[in-house]
Amino acid sequence: MPPKNRFAELLPEITAWRRDFHEHPELLFDVQRTAGKVSELLRSFGCDEVVEGLGRTGVVGVIKGKTDTAGRVVGLRADMDALPILEATGVPYASRTPGKMHACGHDGHTAMLLGAAKYLAETRNFDGTTIVIFQPAEEGGGGGREMVADGLITRFGIQEVYGMHNMPGIPVGHFAIRPGALMAAADQFEIVVTGKGGHAAKPHDCVDTTVVAAHIIVALQTIASRNVDPLKQVVVSVCTVATDSTAHNVIPQVVKMKGTVRTMDAKVQDYVETRVAQIAEGTALALGARAEVHHARGYPVTVNAAENTVFAADVARAVSGVVDTDTPPLMGAEDFSFMLNERPGAYIFLGNGDTAMVHHPAYNFDDNAIPFGSSWYAGMAEARMPSP
Numbered sequence: 269m270p271p272k273n274r275f276a277e278l279l280p281e282i283t284a285w286r287r288d289f290h291e292h293p294e295l296l297f298d299v300q301r302t303a304g305k306v307s308e309l310l311r312s313f314g315c316d317e318v319v320e321g322l323g324r325t326g327v328v329g330v331i332k333g334k335t336d337t338a339g340r341v342v343g344l345r346a347d348m349d350a351l352p353i354l355e356a357t358g359v360p361y362a363s364r365t366p367g368k369m370h371a372c373g374h375d376g377h378t379a380m381l382l383g384a385a386k387y388l389a390e391t392r393n394f395d396g397t398t399i400v401i402f403q404p405a406e407e408g409g410g411g412g413r414e415m416v417a418d419g420l421i422t423r424f425g426i427q428e429v430y431g432m433h434n435m436p437g438i439p440v441g442h443f444a445i446r447p448g449a450l451m452a453a454a455d456q457f458e459i460v461v462t463g464k465g466g467h468a469a470k471p472h473d474c475v476d477t478t479v480v481a482a483h484i485i486v487a488l489q490t491i492a493s494r495n496v497d498p499l500k501q502v503v504v505s506v507c508t509v510a511t512d513s514t515a516h517n518v519i520p521q522v523v524k525m526k527g528t529v530r531t532m533d534a535k536v537q538d539y540v541e542t543r544v545a546q547i548a549e550g551t552a553l554a555l556g557a558r559a560e561v562h563h564a565r566g567y568p569v570t571v572n573a574a575e576n577t578v579f580a581a582d583v584a585r586a587v588s589g590v591v592d593t594d595t596p597p598l599m600g601a602e603d604f605s606f607m608l609n610e611r612p613g614a615y616i617f618l619g620n621g622d623t624a625m626v627h628h629p630a631y632n633f634d635d636n637a638i639p640f641g642s643s644w645y646a647g648m649a650e651a652r653m654p655s656p
Contacts, residue, residue, distance in 0.1 A: 271441075271587055271639035272646065274387050282642065283635045285309070286379035287361040290633070293350030293368040293375075296409040297324045302348045302378070306402045309382055313389040315400075323415030327402040328424065329385055333394040333653060340396030340653045343421075343429035343611070344645050345604060346381035347374045347406035356629035372626045373434040376633035376641070378402060380432070383638065384645035396653035399424045401607075410567070412603035421610045428576060429613040430648050431604040432641060434633060436626060438619030441640045443584035444595035445616045447577040451570035452501070452530040453537050454601030455563060459484065459506075459548045463557040465513070465521035477523040480557045481509060485525070487547045495543055496536055503530040503599050504540065530599040532569055567601040573612035580614040583647040587640055618644070 275282070285305075294302050303325050310318045310329040317330035355362050355369040363369045385400045401420065405411030420426070438444055461484070463475030485506045496502045506527040511520035529544065531537040545561040552559035572580075577593075584591045595617065604615050618641050624630040 271643040272387065275383060275639040275642045278383055278386065279638055282379050282383040282638050285382055286375050286633065286635060286638070289375035289378055290370045291361050291364050293363050293365060293370045295352060295368060296349055296405040296407065297411065299325050299348045299404045303327050303402065303404070306348070306378065306382065310385060310400070313386045315385065315389055322420060323404065323411055323418045325404040326411065326415045328420065329400040330424065331385065331388050331398045331400065332392065333396050333398070333655070334392045335395045335656060336397065337395055337656055341399060341425045341427050342396065342649055342652045343399040343401055343424070343426040343607070344381060344384065344648060345401040345403060345429060345431040345607060346377040347403045347411070348378050349374055349404050349407050349409070349411070351407055351627060353627070353629050357632045359632060369629065370633070371628060371631045372407065373620065373631070373633040374406065376434055376637065377432060380638055380641035381645055383642035387642065387646050388649055393655055394650050394653040395655050398649040399426055406603050410603055410606070412606040416606050416610055421607070426611055428652065429607045429611050430580060431607070431613070431615045432618055432644065433602070433615070434620040434637060435617040436620045436623045436631070438617060439590070440619050440621040440634055440637050441588045442590040442592070442619040443581070443588060443616055443644070444592040445572065445577055445581055445584070445614065446593065446595050446597065447572050447574040449532045449569050449597055450572050450615055451597065451602045451605070452532050452599045453569045454566040455529040455537065455541065456566055457527055457529065457544055457564070458562045459525045460560045461523045461525070461552055461557055463521065466519050468517040468519050471519060474519045475556045476519050477557060478511065478520065480552050480555045481523040481525060483555065484548050484551045484559065487551050488544065491540055491543050491547070496539070500536050501532045501597065501599065502536055502540060503528070504544065530601070532597060534569070567603045568605040568609060570602045570605040570615055571608055572614040573608070576612050576614040579652060580616050580648065583651050584616060584644055587643045587647060616644070
């Protein structure tokens with residue numbers, strides 16, 4: 269079965285929504301314009317209820333089926349926020365706000381779920397209730413966590429939940445998914461190394477924090493290469509290094525480093541947190557300096573429930589006929605994981621074709637993917653809550 273014919277008819281309208289969102293990108297929780305338009309459209313579709321301000325700026329729409337004999341409730345989620353990137357696409361509908369850009373396709377996700385909501389409100393060909401979820405602050409703000417904490421799951425009685433993300437490198441209209449861990453947990457750390465600053469010509473009178481920091485950076489790589497089982501995925505990356513001096517002839521007193529840890533297993537996540545501190549503190553001590561480590565847990569591992577992965581793949585197969593059900597896991601993170609920690613569900617990738625990768629200034633969502641994505645969203649509601 270190809271994409272639903274209704275989405276071919278709606279494609280110009282959905283594309284116009286998507287490009288409007290693209291022209292007006294907003295960051296993190298500051299998505300008032302986007303959320304306002306989403307709410308306005310959901311009301312125009314005839315949703316039974318529209319709730320604004322959930323999880324600070326999230327929007328939820330309630331669509332009841334023709335019948336409700338089994339009391340089923342299915343959640344469908346899209347994200348709304350953009351990235352702090354200067355756009356370099358050159359498209360006519362490029363960002364009107366320099367330094368902000370929809371470089372991850374959340375404009376497409378929002379538009380596709382809106383299209384599905386319009387179709388479901390028109391047809392209501394399901395037995396139960398569909399909850400359409402429009403989330404802010406996926407890009408590092410934890411909007412999924414905030415919506416869950418604000419009662420998303422319990423208030424609307426959601427029993428299972430599904431999400432989607434576009435993926436460059438996969439042909440348009442093709443899908444990819446896997447059961448179990450699909451995307452990594454993302455933690456952050458900061459290491460502050462304190463030594464004894466001084467003149468660069470007299471290093472023997474100093475405790476050189478740049479040398480200490482260099483040793484720590486190299487030693488941290490032994491976590492993946494020598495401490496963790498090679499069959500377990502782990503990434504430890506130091507991404508920024510800053511000293512308290514910018515002079516060419518000063519050994520700095522303090523060096524600050526920031527980085528990220530990516531893991532696919534909760535036990536490995538716990539171990540790496542401990543090991544980063546041990547290595548940083550021990551290396552600094554051995555070289556006569558002191559290291560303070562601050563570790564912050566970020567998004568959990570995104571885990572697809574096995575049964576729900578089958579459901580999601582079956583719907584995708586009906587829409588496109590091409591579904592990779594063993595796609596490799598990614599070390600990127602996704603805060604849809606907070607919703608999956610509350611209820612069973614699945615997260616799926618939709619092909620965006622041969623485009624620049626997400627988070628790149630030349631990335632652009634391919635509007636040809638819209639009928640496939642909207643069909644999958646709507647298909648999940650109809651398949652999981654079939655009419656009697």
